[in-house]
Amino acid sequence: MNAELFRHTYYPYYRKLYRIAYSILESSQDAEDMVQEVYLKLWNRRNELDAIQVPEAYIVEVTRNLCLNSIRRAEHKRTVAYDSDMQEPESLYTQMEVKDEVELLMDRINLLQDRPKKIVLLKDYEGYSYEEISDMLGMNINHIRVILSRTRKTLRDYFNQKR
CATH class of the missing domain: 1.10.1740.10 (RNA polymerase sigma factor, region 2, helix turn helix motif)
Known part of the structure; x- marks a missing residue:
């Protein structure tokens, strides 16, 4: 145009x-x-x-x-x-537990394929909107939502198995 x-x-x-x-x-x-x-x-x-x-x-x-x-x-x-x-102040045990869970989550995210990993980090870690991610990666917003939903489900299932 x-x-x-x-x-x-x-x-x-x-x-x-x-x-x-x-x-x-x-x-x-x-x-x-x-x-x-x-x-x-x-x-x-x-x-x-x-x-x-x-x-x-x-x-x-x-x-x-x-x-x-x-x-x-x-x-x-x-x-x-x-x-x-x-x-509020947290107990040392709670702080260690949260730190361990964050490390476990980051380890699991690092095992993801490149595209789902980028989308999860951009959306959940860096706080970008779907439109901004779409612009950055050149992808359809709906496709981004599907990948993010599936990736979150995979991560959730992984953590539910660990507990």
Whole structure:
């Protein structure tokens, strides 16, 4: 998709996207930033946009998802900050037990095949969203979700056997 077709197809939705982002984020600056991020994301994927049947629905969905992911990241950071401030002292036994479980988990993750290993580490360890992982690995989001679900199940089954 060339720049002119992109501008003609997607720019008319700017105000609508801003209203959607503002209704979710409740901040004019954040909404403005989010809409810019949407257009940047679309531009980076411009070669794939020709296959989109309903551009308005697609761009609205991308906007909504990016806004919700932004809120989730902010809530996660706030929760982690709160939890780290309010930690109760743990017994030495509990600390050793947790350390052993983390080491066992990391050993098991290191045994995974390359793709599931990358996805688990990016999502659960580094906190990336599905869309960010999709951009990094060039994979379909649904495929990422399936791989992550199966990998988590494998890890869960492994730990349930160990107990």
